[in-house]
Amino acid sequence: MSQYLLRRILIAIPSLLGISLVLFTVLALAPGDPFGELAQNPAVPPEVAASLREKFGMNDPIWERYLKWLFQMLQGNWGFSFVSRVDVDVLIMQRLPATLLVIGSSQVLALLVALPVGVYAAIRPYSLFDQVATTLAFVGFSLPTFFTGLLLILLFSITLDWLPFVYQSNVNETGWRFYWEHFRQMIMPVTVLGLFQAGVLTRFVRSAVLDVVRLDFVTTARAKGLREQVVVVKHVVRNAMIPVVTLLALQMPAVFGGAVVTEQIFRVPGIGSLLIAAILANDTPVIMAVTFVFACLVILFNLIADLLYGWLDPRISYR
Amino acid sequence: MNEREMRGLIADVKAGSLSRRAFVRRMVAIGLTAPLAAQMLAYNGVAMAQSKSTYKPTKAGGGGVLKVLWWQGPTLLNPHFAVGTKDQDGSRIFYEPLASWDNDGFLMPILAAEVPSLENGGVAKDGLSVTWKLKKGVTWHDGKPFTADDCIFNWKYASDPAAATYTIASYKDVEVEKIDDHTIKVLFSKPTPFWADAFVGARGCMIPKHVFEPYMGAKSRDAPANLSPIGTGAYMFEEFKPGDLVRGKRNPNYHEANKPYFDAVEMKGGGDAVSAARAVLQTGEYDFAWNMQVEDAILKRLEEGGKGFVQLELGGSIEFISVNNTDPWTEVDGERASVKTKHPSLTDMAVRKALNLLVDRKSVQEHIYGRTGRATANFLNNPERFASKKTSFEFNVDKAIKLLDDAGWKPGADGIREKNGVKLKYVFQTSVNQPRQKTQAIIKQACQKAGIDIEVKAVTASVFFSSDVANPDTYTKFYCDLEMYTTTQPQPDPGVFMNQFVSTEAATKDNKWQGRNITRWANAEYDALFKQASGELDPVKRAEMFVKMNELVIENVVVIPLLHRNGVAAVAKNLSASLSGWDNNTWNLKDWYREA
Amino acid sequence: MAGSTLASPTANAAAAAVARRKHVTPSQEAWRRFRRHKLAVASSVILGMMIVAVLFGPLLWPVAINDIDFSAMLEGPSWAHPLGTDDLGQDVLARMLYGGRISLAVGLCAMFVAIGVGVLVGSLAGMAGGRVDAVLMWVTDLFLSLPQLPLLLVLIYLFRDSLKAIAGPELGVLVLIIAVIGGLRWMPVARLVRAQFFSLREKEFVEAARALGASTTRQVVRHILPNSLGPVIVAATIDVAVAIIAESTLSFLGLGVPPDIPTWGRILFDAKDYLDFAPHWAMFPGAAIFLTVLTINYIGDGLRDALDPRRVL
Secondary structure, three states: OHHHHHHHHHHHHHHHHHHHHHHHHHHHHOOOOOOHHHHHOOOOOHHHHHHHHHHOOOOOOHHHHHHHHHHHHHOOOOOEOOOOOOEHHHHHHHHHHHHHHHHHHHHHHHHHHHHHHHHHHHHOOOOHHHHHHHHHHHHHHHOOHHHHHHHHHHHHHHHOOOOOOOOOOOOOOOOHHHHHHHHHHHHHHHHHHHHHHHHHHHHHHHHHHHHHHOOHHHHHHHHOOOOHHHHHHHHHHHHHHHHHHHHHHHHHHHHOOOOHHHHHHHOOOOHHHHHHHHHHHOOHHHHHHHHHHHHHHHHHHHHHHHHHHHHHOOOOOOO | OOHHHHHHHHHHHHHOOOOHHHHHHHHHHOOOOHHHHHHHHHHOOOOOOOOOOOOOOOOOOOOOEEEEEEOOOOOOOOHHHOOOHHHHHHHHOOOOOOEEEOOOOOEEEOOEOOOOOOOOOOEOOOOOEEEEEEOOOOEOOOOOEOOHHHHHHHHHHHHOOOOOOOOHHHHOOEEEEEEEOOEEEEEEOOOOOOOOOOOEHHHHOOOOHHHHHHHOHHHHHHOHHHOOOOOOOOEEEEEEEOOOEEEEEEOOOOOOOOOOOOOEEEEEEOOOHHHHHHHHHOOOOOOEEOOOOOOHHHHHHHHOOOOEEEEEEEEEEEEEEEEOOOOOOOEEOOEEOOOOOOOOOOOOHHHHHHHHHOOOHHHHHHHHHHHHEEEOOOOOOOOHHHOOOOOOOOOOHHHHHHHHHHOOOEEOOOOOEEEOOEEOEEEEEEEOOHHHHHHHHHHHHHHHHHOOEEEEEEEOHHHHOOOOOOOOOOOOOOOOOEEEEEEOOOOOOHHHHHHHHOHHHEOOOOOOOOOOEOOOOOOHHHHHHHHHHHHOOOHHHHHHHHHHHHHHHHHOOOEEEEEEEEEEEEEEOOEEOOOOOOOOOOOOHHHOEEOO | OOOOOOOOHHHHHHHHHHHHOOOOOHHHHHHHHHHHOHHHHHHHHHHHHHHHHHHHHHHHOOOOOOOOOHHHOOOOOOOOOOOOEOOOOOEHHHHHHHHHHHHHHHHHHHHHHHHHHHHHHHHHHHHHOHHHHHHHHHHHHHHHHOOHHHHHHHHHHHHHHHHHHHHOHHHHHHHHHHHHHHHOOHHHHHHHHHHHHHHHHOOHHHHHHHHOOOOHHHHHHHHHHHHOHHHHHHHHHHHHHHHHHHHHHHHHOOOOOOOOOOOHHHHHHHHHHHOOOOHHHHHHHHHHHHHHHHHHHHHHHHHHHHHOOOOOO
C-alpha cells in the first residue's frame, strides 16, 4: 500500500505538468482578446493595443509562453493580471475567505443532510419518508441554481424582507452582531448551492445503501441480534461508502472555482466569479493560476479517494 | 436644419429670447451633441454659462454611507488605464479633471478656476492654444498642493507610448506649457475646433506627480498607487478589491465648501442588471445602481414599490443595424466580407429600403426599451418635430412587399424571395443581451411576412466586441449580412463618431479589421464632406456639415438606426444624484446628497 | 434385453414437462421483473408520451412559435393559449413543444454519451489496473481540471463550420452540443464505475466465474457490470437534468442553438425576471424538466431491479 502511495505521488507530478501544458494550450487557442475593449474605443489608437500585447508577451509562440509561466510558477510568482494590474496571488487571497466560507459551508451542509437522509430513505425504500426525500432531491437538482436562487431572493428578500441578498465581504459590526450579520447573508447562497449538491448526494447515498442493505452479511448481522443502529452504521454504511467517497472527492475541488452562478446571483466575491470574469476578459494569468490550483486539488482528492477505497473495503488490492 | 437656421437660433440666444438650455436641447434633437452646441454658442460670443448647482446641504459630512452598485465592478483605479465606464466611474471617486461636461453640455470647472473662453482670452482665436487657470488652494489627499507641475506631468505620463495608457489619444498631439504655478497653456499643432479634450472629462483626470513620477513609461504598471489612489476628489481611498468593492471616506480638506455630504462611499460590483435594479428599487439595500440595461416593463414594475425611481440621462448612444456592402460568404485572398466583393442582394436599393420598412421601431421602443430609448430614423438623432422630409421612419410590411415585387424579387417555392438565383436569406448577428434578442425576434417575424428569411445569431459580448484577429464572430469582421449593436459617443464631438462611414476607414484584413468603417461603404461625396468638417473651425458650419452627412447615410440606408438610448440608472427615492449624459455617472459625486 | 428397461413413468413425465415448460431467456426474465415495478412502467409511459408530444405535437397544435402578439403579453393559461403567453405574446405551449425536441434530444443523447464513455473508461481502468488504470485516470483528471468555458469556446470555434458542412446547420450544431456536453460529464461516471469494479472484482461470484473459465470480457459484461449499475443510473438521471440546463447555458454564451429556439432551459432563463408577476411562464418548463428527470429515474430504478440478480422480486 505504501508502495502504491509512493508510486501515485511520483506519478502526480508529471501528470500535473502534463495537465498544465494542455490547459495552457487550450487557453492560448481560445478565441478572444484581453485588450478587446480597447478596439471599441475610437480614442485609443491601435498601436496602444499592439504594444500592450507585445509587452505581455502575447505574440510569443505558445511553448515559449508556457515555459516562462512554468518557471515563474516554480519560483512562487503566480503571474500578473492583465486586467487588474495586480499580482494574481493577491487577487486569489482576497477572494479565498468568502469562497471557503460560503462554498465550503454548502458542501458541509450538503453532506450533513445527504448522509442521514439517504441512509434512512434506503433502509425504508418507497416509504413516505423516502418518497418525500426523493422528490425533494429531484427538485434540488432539476432546477438550475439561477432559478432556485431567484426564488429564494423573491421570497426572503423582497416579499418578506428578512434577509439581505447582496453579499458584503466587509461587515461593519462588532461582537455577536458581526457573526449574526454574516450568518444572515450566508443563509441563501449556502442553501441554494447546498440544496443542489444535497439532492445529488442523497440520491447516490440512497442508491449505494440500497445495493448493500439486501446483502447476506447484513441479514446475518441482524440475525445475530445487533441493534439496528449498529447494523446500519458499522456494517451497511461503511460498505456503501465507496461511491459516496468517489463523489465527494469529485465535489471537493469545486469549492475552488465551481459555484459561478450562485456567486453571481448573490454577488459573493468568490474565486468562481473571479474565474469567469477572467475567462470573459481573457485574462490568461488569472485563468492559468486558478485552473492550476484546481487541477492540483483534483489530483489530490482523487488520490485520497483511491487510498480510502482500500481502507473501506479491505479486499481491494492495488496492483 | 441648415447653417442659416442655426445662426438664427444663436442670434435669438444672444438677444435673450431663447435660453441657452433650450438651444442646446434643439441642437441635440437634430443630432448634435450638447457640448458641441455649447461650443457653437461660445464661438459666437454667447458666454458659456454654468448650470446652477442644486446642492442643498449646508455642511460637509453627516450623511452616512452612500452605497452604490455597479453590476460590473471596477478592476483598476488608475484613470489613465481605465478601459470601460466601470473603471472610469471607480477612479472618478478619487480623481478629478480640470473641467467636465454637465448634463446640458456646459463645461463645469472643477480643478480649473474658470472655463477658458474667447472673451476671457483662454481660447486663442486662431484655434492653436488654450490657457487654463488652475484653482488655488487645492490639495491632494496626502496634503501636498496641486499645481501646474501636476498638469504637465499628466500630459507627459499619458503621452508616453511606452506606458500604453488608454488616454494617449488626447495627449499625444498636444504640448503643454507651464506659465506659472497655477496657469498652463495647451498648444495644438493645427487649428483645433474642439479644444476641450485634454484635461477634460473622463480622460482628463489628474494623478499626482509626486506619487507617480517614479513610475512613468514602462514601469507604469508597477505603481502601488494604481491600487490605492491619491487624488483631489471629495472622497479619500480606503479599500479596493478588484471586481468586488471600492470604498472611500470623506475628504475633510476638500476644495469646495460644505461638500461632500456623505461620510463614506461604497461601490460594490458583480451580478447582473436586473438584480441590481431590485436591490435599489425593491429592497433598498443600495442607493444607486448603474447602467440599467433592463426592459422598461420590468423597471416600471419595480418602481411601483415606491422605494426608488429610474433616472434617465440624454446621451449620444445609438442602437442601429449595419448593412453589409460586401459579400460575407465569399472568400477573397483569405478574407471574407472583403472590399473587393459586392453583396449579391444588399447592394440593391430596393432591398435596403424594404428592410428599413420592416423594422418596427415603435414596437421595439414601446415594448422593450420603453423610456430608456427613443425610436429614431437618424444616425444622429431626431424626434418628430424636426423630422426632415428626407429622413423619417415607417413600419409598413405591405409597402416593403410591393417594393420587393417591383424590383423583381419574387417569392420562390419555399416562400423566400429570389431573383436570378440569389435568395433573400440573411444572417443577423448581435451580442447576447435580452433586449437585443427580443428585438431580433420582432424583426425576424416582420421579415418572414415579407418573404425574407433571417437566421438569428447571438455572440457573447466579450467576443463580439473584441478585436481578436483570429475570431470570425467579431463585429468588425462582419462575416454576416446584418448586425446590430450600440455605438456610444465617448467623445462629445461628433467628428470621431461620423468617421465610421469614410471609405478609407474600411475594416480590412490589412489593417487587422481595426478600421472603423464596418459596413465598408464607399461614397465620394461623404468622404469630401467629412474632410471639410475636420478642418472647419466655425462650429455652426461644422454642425451643418454633420447634418448633411447624416442625411447621406440615411438616404443610402447604409445603416438602419433603431433607437437613441438614454443612460438609465436606478436611484433611491431620497437621493439626489447629479448625473450627466456626456460624462461618467460619478463625474459629480461631490454634489450627491440625500433629502431629509 | 438391452434398452428394454422401461424408463420410470415419472422420468418420462418430467422429461415431457421440461420440454413443455417455456424456456425463459434472461432478457425475458428481466422484462418480467421490469413490468412488476409499477412506477417504472408508469414512467416509461409518461416519458414515451412526452417524446411523442414533442415529435408530433406541433402537427396537432399548429400555433406558430414566434407569432408575436403585443396585445396578449404575459397572459396566464386560457383556451387560446393553454400554457399562457410570454413577454412577446408568443404561445408557451407551442414553444415548449418545439423546443422540447432539442431539450429532450440533448438531454437524453448527452446522457447516453456520458454514460457510454464513462462506463467504458471506468470498466477498462477498473478491470485492467496497473498502467492502463494510471493512464486512464490521468486522462480523467485532465478532463476534470479543464475549465469548461474556454474549452467549449475552443471546440465550438474549431468544429462548428466543418460540422455544419457535413451535417447541415441545425443537425451539425446539435451534434456538437451533444458531444461537448456529454464529453464533459463522463468523468464522474468513469470514476464511480471504476470504484465499483475495484470492490466487485474481488467478490466471490466473480472468482467463481473466473474459475469456470469465463474470459475477462464475459466477467465484466455478464457479472460485474450489471452489479455496478446502481451509481450509474443515479448519475444518468442527474446528467439528463444537467445536460438540459447546460444546453441553455451554451446559448447564453451564444454557442448553442440560436437564441430564438425556445429550448426548456432557455425559456426558464427568459422567464426568470418575470417570476413575481408571470410565474406560469417559468413553471411549465421547470415542471417539464422535473418530470423528465423523474421518469428517467424510475425507469432506471426499474432497470436496475430487473437486471440485478440479487434482487428478489
